[in-house]
Amino acid sequence: xxxxxxxxxxxxxxxxxxxxxxxxxxxxxxxxxxxxxxxxxxxxxxxxxxxxxxxxxxxxxxxxxxxxxxxxxxxxxxxxxxxxxxxxxxxxxxxxxxxxxxxxxxxxxxxxxxxxxxxxxxxxxxxxxxxxxxxxxxxxxxxxxxxxxxxxxxxxxxxxxxxxxxxxxxxxxxxxxxxxxxxxxxxxxxxxxxxxxxx
Amino acid sequence: xxxxxxxxxxxxxxxxxxxxxxxxxxxxxxxxxxxxxxxxxxxxxxxxxxxxxxxxxxxxxxxxxxxxxxxxxxxxxxxxxxxxxxxxxxxxxxxxxxxxxxxxxxxxxxxxxxxxxxxxxxxxxxxxxxxxxxxxxxxxxxxxxxxxxxxxxxxxxxxxxxxxxxxxxxxxxxxxxxxxxxxxxxxxxxxxxxxxxxxxxx
Numbered sequence: 001x002x003x004x005x006x007x008x009x010x011x012x013x014x015x016x017x018x019x020x021x022x023x024x025x026x027x028x029x030x031x032x033x034x035x036x037x038x039x040x041x042x043x044x045x046x047x048x049x050x051x052x053x054x055x056x057x058x059x060x061x062x063x064x065x066x067x068x069x070x071x072x073x074x075x076x077x078x079x080x081x082x083x084x085x086x087x088x089x090x091x092x093x094x095x096x097x098x099x100x101x102x103x104x105x106x107x108x109x110x111x112x113x114x115x116x117x118x119x120x121x122x123x124x125x126x127x128x129x130x131x132x133x134x135x136x137x138x139x140x141x142x143x144x145x146x147x148x149x150x151x152x153x154x155x156x157x158x159x160x161x162x163x164x165x166x167x168x169x170x171x172x173x174x175x176x177x178x179x180x181x182x183x184x185x186x187x188x189x190x191x192x193x194x195x196x197x198x199x
Numbered sequence: 200x201x202x203x204x205x206x207x208x209x210x211x212x213x214x215x216x217x218x219x220x221x222x223x224x225x226x227x228x229x230x231x232x233x234x235x236x237x238x239x240x241x242x243x244x245x246x247x248x249x250x251x252x253x254x255x256x257x258x259x260x261x262x263x264x265x266x267x268x269x270x271x272x273x274x275x276x277x278x279x280x281x282x283x284x285x286x287x288x289x290x291x292x293x294x295x296x297x298x299x300x301x302x303x304x305x306x307x308x309x310x311x312x313x314x315x316x317x318x319x320x321x322x323x324x325x326x327x328x329x330x331x332x333x334x335x336x337x338x339x340x341x342x343x344x345x346x347x348x349x350x351x352x353x354x355x356x357x358x359x360x361x362x363x364x365x366x367x368x369x370x371x372x373x374x375x376x377x378x379x380x381x382x383x384x385x386x387x388x389x390x391x392x393x394x395x396x397x398x399x400x401x
Contacts (some may be wrong), residue, residue: 020369023370026280027277027374028273029269029272030273033267033269034285037266037270040262040266044262056400066352079338100351102351103349104299109214111212111214111215113214147391151298151300151391154390155206155387156205156206156226157204158391159204159293159391160203163203167202168202169228170259172227173227173256173257174259175394177267178265180383181263184380187379187383189282190347190352190354191373191377192376192382194354195369197375199264199355
């Protein structure tokens with residue numbers, strides 16, 4: 001599959017000369033840099049701390065957690081392109097389907113904000129999923145679930161769990177950027193689709 | 200090499216949302232200031248950011264950091280038409296308030312306050328949350344930001360329509376979308392790689 005020149009435009013369905021094309025052109029640097037971010041994450045110069053297959057696996061999982069069909073289908077194709085086995089792709093789908101998918105929730109540091117605490121699950125991969133994904137990717141997806149739905153519960157032990165599963169410091173930075181970027185991209189696409197009168 | 204998370208020095212966590220300047224303490228090791236290579240320095244864009252643990256940590260993946268920062272700058276600083284800067288900052292603050300990022304909320308509440316001169320309204324949202332009544336135009340922007348931040352995403356035609364009725368043109372609505380979407384990026388980094396701390400009293 002050919003990667004579109006501008007992934008956001010492709011997922012929104014922006015056609016040249018359309019009103020939305022004109023709107024995006026008024027913020028041409030943001031448009032260009034969102035695409036440059038995508039390429040830095042999915043076509044990295046250095047993939048030694050996180051492989052392209054791992055990146056696509058995380059992206060597919062994040063897209064499924066958001067329940068947006070346009071992005072989920074796109075990253076399903078990227079995952080196949082990156083060389084995922086059918087078993088790996090199926091495991092990611094099964095894990096996403098088994099995970100709670102509503103947010104944001106989480107707790108504040110104990111104090112005046114505690115009355116706003118919204119407790120929720122700390123999701124863990126199933127044992128079948130852990131076997132299919134391997135320890136490194138299973139740990140990543142557990143972290144990803146927290147980042148997507150309850151980032152305010154984050155604490156140092158969550159990063160220690162990634163270290164213990166074999167992630168490097170640079171790998172953790174890239175993983176975090178990847179999930180954070182996708183949280184942006186999926187919302188940008190959803191928002192622009194609504195603006196264009198699409199679902 | 201053993202990889203262990205860092206234990207931040209003794210500090211006080213901010214107990215509430217605030218416009219005060221906060222510090223940020225990393226949980227994993229940033230690149231040391233004198234160890235930044237040429238590409239990492241370039242990726243900071245503003246040389247002064249070599250003082251920031253947050254940016255020196257993100258500089259471990261310089262290509263992503265540089266593109267992230269350039270995306271951020273155009274969404275918030277591009278002065279050409281669209282949503283006024285104050286209201287782009289309002290969307291950033293509302294998103295941060297709803298996700299629970301005390302650090303990001305503090306920075307962008309200061310900007311929202313400075314550019315709008317509506318400090319009391321900004322403070323009301325910090326204190327009461329995203330349901331605070333700030334008048335129809337600001338309420339519409341806050342509600343749109345929150346609906347886009349929720350998962351599943353709730354933002355839809357009704358939010359677009361309310362923003363249009365509040366006087367926003369399509370470019371301004373796209374600016375609300377981009378500002379709120381971008382803070383879903385920023386909040387997750389700030390919340391998950393370290394923690395905020397109150398500044399020591401002088």
